[in-house]
Amino acid sequence: MEHPAESHQSDPLALKLQQVFGYRSFRDGQREVIERAMAAEDGLVIMPTGGGKSLCYQLPALMMPGVTIVVSPLISLMKDQVDSLIQSGVAAACLNSSMAREQHLDVLKQFRFNELKLLYISPERLLRPDFIQRLHEIQVSMFAIDEAHCISQWGHDFRPEYAALGQLKQYFPHIPMMALTATADSATRQSICERLQIAPQVHLSSFDRPNIRYTVAEKLSPANQLRQFIVAQKGASGIVYCASRRRVDEVALRLQQQGIKAAPYHAGLPQEERIQTQDSFLKDKVDIVVATVAFGMGINKSNVRFVVHYDIPKSIEAYYQETGRAGRDGLDAEALLLFDPADIGRVKHLIEQSEPGPQQQVEFHKLNTVAAFAEAQTCRRQVLLHYFDESASKPCGNCDICLDPPKRYDGTQDAQKVLSCIYRLGQKFGINHVIDVLRGSKSATVTDRGHDKLSTWGIGQSKSHEFWLSIIRQLIHLGLASQDVRRGSSIQLNPTARPVLKGEVALMLAEPRIVMNAIQRRTSPRAPLNFDRKLLARLKVLRRSIAEDIDVPPYLVFNDASLTEMAAMVPTTAAELLAVNGVGERKLERFGHDFLDEIAEYLTE
Numbered sequence: 001m002e003h004p005a006e007s008h009q010s011d012p013l014a015l016k017l018q019q020v021f022g023y024r025s026f027r028d029g030q031r032e033v034i035e036r037a038m039a040a041e042d043g044l045v046i047m048p049t050g051g052g053k054s055l056c057y058q059l060p061a062l063m064m065p066g067v068t069i070v071v072s073p074l075i076s077l078m079k080d081q082v083d084s085l086i087q088s089g090v091a092a093a094c095l096n097s098s099m100a101r102e103q104h105l106d107v108l109k110q111f112r113f114n115e116l117k118l119l120y121i122s123p124e125r126l127l128r129p130d131f132i133q134r135l136h137e138i139q140v141s142m143f144a145i146d147e148a149h150c151i152s153q154w155g156h157d158f159r160p161e162y163a164a165l166g167q168l169k170q171y172f173p174h175i176p177m178m179a180l181t182a183t184a185d186s187a188t189r190q191s192i193c194e195r196l197q198i199a200p201q202v203h204l205s206s207f208d209r210p211n212i213r214y215t216v217a218e219k220l221s222p223a224n225q226l227r228q229f230i231v232a233q234k235g236a237s238g239i240v241y242c243a244s245r246r247r248v249d250e251v252a253l254r255l256q257q258q259g260i261k262a263a264p265y266h267a268g269l270p271q272e273e274r275i276q277t278q279d280s281f282l283k284d285k286v287d288i289v290v291a292t293v294a295f296g297m298g299i300n301k302s303n304v305r306f307v308v309h310y311d312i313p314k315s316i317e318a319y320y321q322e323t324g325r326a327g328r329d330g331l332d333a334e335a336l337l338l339f340d341p342a343d344i345g346r347v348k349h350l351i352e353q354s355e356p357g358p359q360q361q362v363e364f365h366k367l368n369t370v371a372a373f374a375e376a377q378t379c380r381r382q383v384l385l386h387y388f389d390e391s392a393s394k395p396c397g398n399c400d401i402c403l404d405p406p407k408r409y410d411g412t413q414d415a416q417k418v419l420s421c422i423y424r425l426g427q428k429f430g431i432n433h434v435i436d437v438l439r440g441s442k443s444a445t446v447t448d449r450g451h452d453k454l455s456t457w458g459i460g461q462s463k464s465h466e467f468w469l470s471i472i473r474q475l476i477h478l479g480l481a482s483q484d485v486r487r488g489s490s491i492q493l494n495p496t497a498r499p500v501l502k503g504e505v506a507l508m509l510a511e512p513r514i515v516m517n518a519i520q521r522r523t524s525p526r527a528p529l530n531f532d533r534k535l536l537a538r539l540k541v542l543r544r545s546i547a548e549d550i551d552v553p554p555y556l557v558f559n560d561a562s563l564t565e566m567a568a569m570v571p572t573t574a575a576e577l578l579a580v581n582g583v584g585e586r587k588l589e590r591f592g593h594d595f596l597d598e599i600a601e602y603l604t605e
Contacts, residue, residue, distance in 0.1 A: 013059065016059060018584065020584050021582075022578075022581065022588075023582065023584075029047070037060040040174075041176060042200040044148070046189065046204045046205060048205060049325065056180065058085065064141035067140060068143075069143050072146045073123070073162070078120040078121075078122075081120060082120055083556060088587065090117060091115060095120070096122060096125075108134075123159075123162050123165055126165075126168075141176075142175065144180065145165060145180065151192055152195065153362065154185070157317075165195070166195050168196070179200070183321045185389065207320070207385055212323060212324075212326055212335050213332070213335065213398050215337070216374050216376075217338055219340035226240065226338070237301065238326075240255075240262075240289070241293065242310045248266045252290040255288060283553050300328070303331075307323045312340075312343040316370055348367060375469075376473060377474055379399055379401050409509060416500065418460075418472055419493060420459075421454075422434055422481060422492075424437075425437065430483075433446075437456060471509065475497075480493070480497040481493055481497060535567045535599065536563060543557045558582055561582065566599070572599060574596070578592075
C-alpha cells in the first residue's frame with residue numbers, strides 16, 4: 001500500500017521525492033526509515049529487490065549536510081546506481097578499481113571540496129588508513145552498507161572484506177549507519193548487527209513479490225523445456241542461470257543456434273566481453289543473458305520479465321535474490337526452476353569436499369532448504385516467506401502448486417506421528433534421524449542413543465523415507481516446526497504444533513507426488529492499467545532513440561512502468577507528465593518535451 005504525499009509545502013521529504021525521483025508517494029516503510037536516518041539513528045533495512053531500498057539512504061543523503069558514504073560490493077552495482085542518480089540531477093560518484101587515474105583524482109577532488117552528496121565505494125578501499133583519514137577531514141552524514149548480508153557467515157554471499165566493516169563504529173561512533181539487504185533470515189540479521197556493532201532500529205518489509213509467478217518443473221528434457229518456455233515469452237528480456245561456466249556456454253550457443261538473441265556471461269570470459277554483454281542486455285540489444293551467479297547483482301534493469309534456473313540454486317536466499325531480478329517494475333514476471341533431485345546429491349558431494357566446520361554445516365543446511373522448496377507440496381510463496389520468518393496464512397494463487405494443486409488428504413495422524421517423534425527426541429535432531437526413528441531403523445546412530453526404545457520408534461515403518469520427508473517438509477513450510485541452522489539443522493516444534501498434537505484441529509496435507517508440475521503459462525497478465533498498446537510501442541521506440549543518443553540503458557530514461565502509465569494517462573502538458581510516477585523535475589526538463597511531442601503527434605494521426 002502506498003501513502004499519498006501530503007501538501008508538498010508542509011512536507012519537504014515528499015517535495016524532494018517528487019522533484020528529484022519523480023514519485024508521488026512513499027512505499028510502505030520508506031518514510032519511517034528515512035526519518036530515523038535523519039534523526040541520526042542506526043538502522044537495519046530489509047526490503048525485497050525492487051522494494052525501494054536505495055531511496056532509503058539516497059533521499060536522506062540529499063536532505064542532510066555533508067556526504068553519505070555508500071559501501072557496495074560490485075563495480076557494476078555502483079556504476080548503475082551512480083548513473084541513475086546523475087540522470088536525476090544528483091551529485092553522486094564512485095571510487096573503484098576500473099577507473100582511470102584522472103577520473104579517480106577528479107572524484108577525490110569533488111569529495112574533498114564537499115561537492116558530492118553520495119560516494120559509492122568498496123569496503124577494502126573505504127577501510128584504507130589514508131581514506132579513513134580523509135573521512136575525518138570532511139563532514140560525513142551517514143554510512144549506508146548495501147548488500148549487508150555479505151557481512152554474515154550465515155548469509156548466502158559471505159565476503160571476508162565486508163566482515164572488517166565493524167571497525168567503522170570504532171572510528172566514527174557518532175555517525176549513523178544504515179545496513180540494507182533484500183535477503184536475510186533471522187540468523188543473518190542478528191549477525192549483521194553484531195559484526196557492525198550496531199543496535200539498530202529494524203525495518204522488515206514483506207518479502208513477498210506478488211507479481212512473480214513461481215514454477216518448479218521436473219527436469220526431463222531441459223534444452224526443449226527451456227526453448228519452449230523462451231518462445232512463449234515472445235522476445236521479452238530474461239536471465240537463465242546455470243551452475244557452471246561450461247553449461248553457460250552450451251546453453252547460450254544452443255539458444256543462438258535457435259535464432260534467439262542470447263549471450264553468455266561468466267567469470268571465465270574476457271572482461272571486455274562481459275562488459276559488452278551487460279551493456280547490450282541493459283540497452284535491450286540482447287534479449288537473454290545465460291549466466292553463472294556472477295551476473296546480476298549490479299543489474300537494476302527494471303523490465304526483466306523472466307528468470308530461469310537451469311540448475312538448482314545454492315540457497316533460498318540466492319534463489320530469492322536471483323528471481324527478484326525479474327519484474328522490478330511491478331509488472332508480471334515469471335520464475336522457472338528446472339529441478340532434478342539428482343542435482344541435490346551432486347551439490348552435496350561438492351560441499352563434502354570443502355573443509356569441515358561451521359561454514360560447511362551452513363552450506364548443507366541451505367542446500368536442504370532449497371531441496372525442500374523444490375519438492376514442496378504447499379504454496380511456493382508460503383515456503384519462501386516462511387523461510388524469512390514471515391507468516392502467510394493463505395496460498396498465493398500465483399505459483400504452480402496453487403494453479404495445479406496436488407491431491408489433499410487428512411494428514412492429522414501422520415503429522416501427529418512426526419511431531420511426537422520430534423518431541424520424544426528432545427527437539428535436538430535433524431530430519432533424517434527423525435525419519436530413521438519413525439521407520440524403525442536399527443542403525444548404530446539410532447540404537448547407540450537408545451532411540452529404538454522410544455514410543456515413536458517404528459510407528460511409520462509402513463511408509464517410505466521419501467513419504468516422511470515430504471510430510472516433514474510440509475510441516476516446516478506450514479510453520480508447525482522449524483529448522484535451526486545454528487543447532488545443526490535440528491527440528492524444533494513451534495507453538496502452532498500443540499493443537500495438532502492434541503487432536504484439537506484437523507490438518508489437511510498434500511499427498512506426496514514424484515512428478516513435478518508442468519510449466520504453467522500465464523493466461524491473463526495483470527496489466528496495471530488500461531493502456532494504449534500502440535502508444536506504448538511508440539514511446540518505447542522514442543526511449544531507445546534517446547537512450548542511444550546519450551549512451552545509457554533505456555530504463556534510465558524512463559522505466560517500463562512509467563511508459564505504461566503514460567500510455568494509460570496520455571499526458572499532453574508538462575504538469576500532467578509530472579504526475580506520472582518516475583517523472584521528476586530533472587527528467588521532465590531533459591526528456592519531457594520529446595515525449596509530449598510524440599504523444600501529441602500520435603493523437604493527431
